[in-house]
Amino acid sequence: xxxxxxxxxxxxxxxxxxxxxxxxxxxxxxxxxxxxxxxxxxxxxxxxxxxxxxxxxxxxxxxxxxxxxxxxxxxxxxxxxxxxxxxxxxxxxxxxxxxxxxxxxxxxxxxxxxxxxxxxxxxxxxxxxxxxxxxxxxxxxxxxxxxxxxxxxxxxxxxxxxxxxxxxxxxxxxxxxxxxxxxxxxxxxxxxxxxxxxxxxxxxxxxxxxxxxxxxxxxxxxxxxxxxxxxxxxxxxxxxxxxxxxxxxxxxxxxxxxxxxxxxxxxxxxxxxxxxxxxxxxxxxxxxxxxxxxxxxxxxxxxxxxxxxxxxxxxxxxxxxxxxxxxxxxxxxxxxxxxxxxxxxxxxxxxxxxxxxxxxxxxxxxxxxxxxxxxxxxxxxxxxxxxxxxxxxxxxxxxxxxxxxxxxxxxxxxxxxxxxxxxxxxxxxxxxxxxxxxxxxxxxxxxxxxxxxxxxxxxxxxxxxxxxxxxxxxxxxxxxxxxxxxxxxxxxxxxxxxxxxxxxxxxxxxxxxxxxxxxxxxxxxxxxxxxxxxxxxxxxxxxxxxxxxxxxxxxxxxxxxxxxxxxxxxxxxxxxxxxxxxxxxxxxxxxxxxxxxxxxxxxxxxxxxxxxxxxxxxxxxxxxxxxxxxxxxxxxxxxxxxxxxxxxxxxxxxxxxxxxxxxxxxxxxxxxxxxxxxxxxxxxxxxxxxxxxxxxxxxxxxxxxxxxxxxxxxxxxxxxxxxxxxxxxxxxxxxxxxxxxxxxxxxxxxxxxxxxxxxxxxxxxxxxxxxxxxxxxxxxxxxxxxxxxxxxxxxxxxxxxxxxxxxxxxxxxxxxxxxxxxxxxxxxxxxxxxxxxxxxxxxxxxxxxxxxxxxxxxxxxxxxxxxxxxxxxxxxxxxxxxxxxxxxxxxxxxxxxxxxxxxxxxxxxxx
RNA sequence: GCCCAUGUGGCGGAAUUGGUAGACGCAGCAGACUCAAAAUCUGCCGUUCGCAAGAGCGUGAAGGUUCGAUUCCUUUCGUGGGCACCA
Numbered sequence: 001x002x003x004x005x006x007x008x009x010x011x012x013x014x015x016x017x018x019x020x021x022x023x024x025x026x027x028x029x030x031x032x033x034x035x036x037x038x039x040x041x042x043x044x045x046x047x048x049x050x051x052x053x054x055x056x057x058x059x060x061x062x063x064x065x066x067x068x069x070x071x072x073x074x075x076x077x078x079x080x081x082x083x084x085x086x087x088x089x090x091x092x093x094x095x096x097x098x099x100x101x102x103x104x105x106x107x108x109x110x111x112x113x114x115x116x117x118x119x120x121x122x123x124x125x126x127x128x129x130x131x132x133x134x135x136x137x138x139x140x141x142x143x144x145x146x147x148x149x150x151x152x153x154x155x156x157x158x159x160x161x162x163x164x165x166x167x168x169x170x171x172x173x174x175x176x177x178x179x180x181x182x183x184x185x186x187x188x189x190x191x192x193x194x195x196x197x198x199x200x201x202x203x204x205x206x207x208x209x210x211x212x213x214x215x216x217x218x219x220x221x222x223x224x225x226x227x228x229x230x231x232x233x234x235x236x237x238x239x240x241x242x243x244x245x246x247x248x249x250x251x252x253x254x255x256x257x258x259x260x261x262x263x264x265x266x267x268x269x270x271x272x273x274x275x276x277x278x279x280x281x282x283x284x285x286x287x288x289x290x291x292x293x294x295x296x297x298x299x300x301x302x303x304x305x306x307x308x309x310x311x312x313x314x315x316x317x318x319x320x321x322x323x324x325x326x327x328x329x330x331x332x333x334x335x336x337x338x339x340x341x342x343x344x345x346x347x348x349x350x351x352x353x354x355x356x357x358x359x360x361x362x363x364x365x366x367x368x369x370x371x372x373x374x375x376x377x378x379x380x381x382x383x384x385x386x387x388x389x390x391x392x393x394x395x396x397x398x399x400x401x402x403x404x405x406x407x408x409x410x411x412x413x414x415x416x417x418x419x420x421x422x423x424x425x426x427x428x429x430x431x432x433x434x435x436x437x438x439x440x441x442x443x444x445x446x447x448x449x450x451x452x453x454x455x456x457x458x459x460x461x462x463x464x465x466x467x468x469x470x471x472x473x474x475x476x477x478x479x480x481x482x483x484x485x486x487x488x489x490x491x492x493x494x495x496x497x498x499x500x501x502x503x504x505x506x507x508x509x510x511x512x513x514x515x516x517x518x519x520x521x522x523x524x525x526x527x528x529x530x531x532x533x534x535x536x537x538x539x540x541x542x543x544x545x546x547x548x549x550x551x552x553x554x555x556x557x558x559x560x561x562x563x564x565x566x567x568x569x570x571x572x573x574x575x576x577x578x579x580x581x582x583x584x585x586x587x588x589x590x591x592x593x594x595x596x597x598x599x600x601x602x603x604x605x606x607x608x609x610x611x612x613x614x615x616x617x618x619x620x621x622x623x624x625x626x627x628x629x630x631x632x633x634x635x636x637x638x639x640x641x642x643x644x645x646x647x648x649x650x651x652x653x654x655x656x657x658x659x660x661x662x663x664x665x666x667x668x669x670x671x672x673x674x675x676x677x678x679x680x681x682x683x684x685x686x687x688x689x690x691x692x693x694x695x696x697x698x699x700x701x702x703x704x705x706x707x708x709x710x711x712x713x714x715x716x717x718x719x720x721x722x723x724x725x726x727x728x729x730x731x732x733x734x735x736x737x738x739x740x741x742x743x744x745x746x747x748x749x750x751x752x753x754x755x756x757x758x759x760x761x762x763x764x765x766x767x768x769x770x771x772x773x774x775x776x777x778x779x780x781x782x783x784x785x786x787x788x789x790x791x792x793x794x795x796x797x798x799x800x801x802x803x804x805x806x807x808x809x810x811x812x813x814x815x816x817x818x819x820x821x822x823x824x825x826x827x828x829x830x831x832x833x834x835x836x837x838x839x840x841x842x843x844x845x846x847x848x849x850x851x852x853x854x855x856x857x858x859x860x861x862x863x864x865x866x867x868x869x870x871x872x873x874x875x876x877x878x879x880x881x882x883x884x885x886x887x888x889x890x891x892x893x894x895x896x897x898x899x900x901x902x903x904x905x906x907x908x909x910x911x
Numbered sequence: 912g913c914c915c916a917u918g919u920g921g922c923g924g925a926a927u928u929g930g931u932a933g934a935c936g937c938a939g940c941a942g943a944c945u946c947a948a949a950a951u952c953u954g955c956c957g958u959u960c961g962c963a964a965g966a967g968c969g970u971g972a973a974g975g976u977u978c979g980a981u982u983c984c985u986u987u988c989g990u991g992g993g994c995a996c997c998a
Binding site: 897898 | 917923930936991997
């Protein structure tokens with residue numbers, strides 16, 4: 001009986017589906033465990049071998065946990081709103097809903113082929129109205145909440161209104177509040193809502209009539225068409241994530257993410273401590289407020305730099321400088337934020353003609369504007385200290401601004417020195433203090449004089465939450481006289497209306513603005529922008545817990561039961577965006593009492609990227625002739641990507657190549673080396689356009705899903721990035737066939753027996769149990785696969801065909817290769833899924849050894865091995881070692897200085 | 912520029928706490944079985960010297976700590992990724 005993997009895999013996938021083997025209940029006496037993958041965006045290109053890496057890891061772990069007696073939630077869904085579908089619609093006229101549906105069908109079929117244990121009954125799609133109804137609902141919760149600074153948590157905005165009505169606040173009394181117009185009141189509340197509307201800068205492209213993402217802007221022009229792009233203020237929705245900055249920071253202490261992942265989030269949040277200091281401006285009533293982390297350097301300030309967008313600019317610019325400044329402002333407007341921050345080499349700036357006054361020594365400080373200072377960070381103004389900050393130093397040198405030295409010999413005049421350990425000079429009342437200590441002294445003085453205060457600052461900005469696009473969640477908001485009106489929860493979902501064309505609406509609005517019937521309602525004009533991609537993904541892990549509930553987003557009972565995601569697997573590309581947003585949403589829902597935990601993901605495992613190994617051929621310039629890689633240097637050539645699937649290693653299959661792309665290269669000729677065409681190679685991102693993608697379906701057809709799963713794991717540690725190479729897959733396939741042959745012979749059929757296992761066989765088994773359990777627990781799936789190979793090799797060497805042993809092995813292997821294990825499990829006469837078997841228990845007694853083959857080194861160099869009983873103590877060991885012939889040879893008659901003996905490890909003789 | 916990760920045979924990788932470097936697999940070589948092939952099995956497989964026994968070298972490089980370093984420390988180079996005039 002042969003190992004017919006295709007039949008077996010189909011059979012068990014059907015069985016699992018029909019018997020609902022992976023359906024999970026919210027009621028169970030077992031402890032729960034929640035394993036989640038970052039759900040995919042269903043792109044038109046389908047799945048390539050890079051996608052399933054994390055899915056296989058999570059699937060193995062889910063099955064393992066189930067075998068270990070847990071009620072495991074392991075769902076899958078689709079992040080199905082997004083730009084590519086809309087872009088595709090723009091090009092082909094096909095509705096995003098149609099193409100998305102089609103793509104999801106393909107994805108699901110591909111996923112099912114690999115044999116994942118998803119509970120598809122809980123599948124969700126962010127673009128499904130039954131799902132985004134609750135995305136909109138949560139948005140309304142955010143809209144109707146504010147961040148209470150006293151309690152450091154979200155509270156209903158109604159609480160704030162009540163306070164204003166009865167007590168007022170430091171800016172107005174209750175009477176004043178009650179006298180405000182509705183619009184005035186709403187404007188004040190908008191400044192506190194967690195989801196709020198305000199003006200924000202966007203990349204505006206006049207020619208395309210639309211807003212562009214940062215990466216759609218290249219060198220100041222649009223990527224599509226090369227049209228000019230400028231910064232423009234537009235009304236946008238935002239999430240007040242900055243209010244949660246500190247809690248997001250503190251929450252990192254309570255979760256199990258890698259240190260580098262936490263570090264990335266900390267850097268993004270960018271907490272800094274310093275001071276805000278106000279400077280008077282000469283001949284002006286305006287004052288300039290700067291934020292600095294180094295108040296100790298206040299006597300070293302030689303100039304100020306403010307953001308070109310700073311509101312004070314026009315007020316302080318002198319008439320002589322007006323023209324210059326306007327020219328510079330026009331230049332800055334043409335620069336995307338990314339460009340403004342990216343080019344460190346070219347220094348630009350412009351003097352306003354105005355001077356600030358140093359409050360301590362009265363010195364005149366010129367005020368400049370420069371693109372590297374952003375309006376959105378701090379106060380949008382900095383005090384520049386060239387002797388201590390390299391960027392300020394470069395700026396001063398470039399514009400010939402004299403530099404004051406406040407750190408004596410620590411400053412060379414050739415570069416800035418950002419030390420905090422220097423003793424201050426030329427620094428008035430701070431003279432003689434070490435900079436570190438001077439900070440507090442300076443801040444205290446500033447506060448005493450009432451010209452500034454201690455300030456904690458965050459680099460993170462509030463998150464832009466609207467997009468001028470079609471394929472996203474509509475906002476449940478209408479506008480009337482400049483006042484936003486939320487829809488009532490009973491009116492949800494506000495369904496995304498059908499459109500016939502996907503081009504932008506007037507005045508930079510999204511496509512929805514074209515639907516006059518839809519936007520005009522009795523309660524005002526509908527919001528025409530839609531929510532960004534991360535809206536639906538910020539809370540999806542909750543919906544899986546209670547996916548069909550039409551009363552609430554997730555019943556509190558369900559979220560109390562499943563609680564946090566125990567293991568979350570996904571790529572590092574979501575390190576800051578998605579993870580921070582979902583952490584924030586979780587905290588808000590927790591604050592409002594809607595769920596019982598405030599961190600969504602207990603443990604995060606980052607899978608590495610599988611890169612593609614591209615193949616190149618070299619066209620001789622201007623011909624249809626291609627030269628083999630080894631000879632290409634003799635010609636002028638252009639490299640051309642060829643499909644990796646037509647290449648065996650680096651050896652091009654010329655016949656296949658000639659038929660490629662509708663026989664585009666049918667007439668090509670070749671310059672070969674040793675009768676072969678050798679391709680060039682390069683490791684790149686796996687992508688369709690580079691022809692280096694490998695389709696998992698084909699590998700599953702050719703070798704089976706079990707082989708494919710194990711090979712992906714065998715490639716290396718899950719967390720590591722590595723290039724894909726199909727070559728080694730044969731080895732894993734051979735392993736599974738070898739396992740099969742322990743029970744079945746191709747000719748004789750069944751060869752397994754009920755005979756009792758020998759000690760040697762049990763030893764092999766229990767060594768494997770121990771190692772597999774350890775490796776699976778620490779997500780070391782690659783070494784687990786090796787362990788299985790070793791085990792089967794050893795059992796084959798022992799000619800062990802015993803049910804007693806192999807049955808246990810099948811349970812261990814089931815998470816990794818579920819189909820073959822299920823088949824063999826039943827062949828051995830068991831009923832029910834192998835996943836419901838009892839996980840083998842490791843028996844240490846079987847592995848106890850009485851002797852050890854010790855490596856013996858002389859002076860740290862390994863010279864021989866000696867087998868010694870394990871119960872020997874140092875003196876006996878020394879005696880036996882010194883008797884050894886090889887050791888005596890290396891001692892060469894000299895007495896040993898010392899003998900190091902580590903029990904059960906090694907022996908080292910020092911001469 | 913800053914931060915993080917990483918560097919081990921022809922290749923993917925292993926060595927979990929400082930204790931036999933190269934497990935396991937791929938590729939390669941030699942052989943068995945076969946009319947032949949596939950499949951399977953056996954042996955070899957870091958490098959240099961040597962018939963061999965054995966010896967020298969060897970985890971990017973150079974130092975250091977240690978009886979002992981792929982593992983810890985310092986310096987340095989390469990690669991990958993992330994962030995970026997963030998005050």
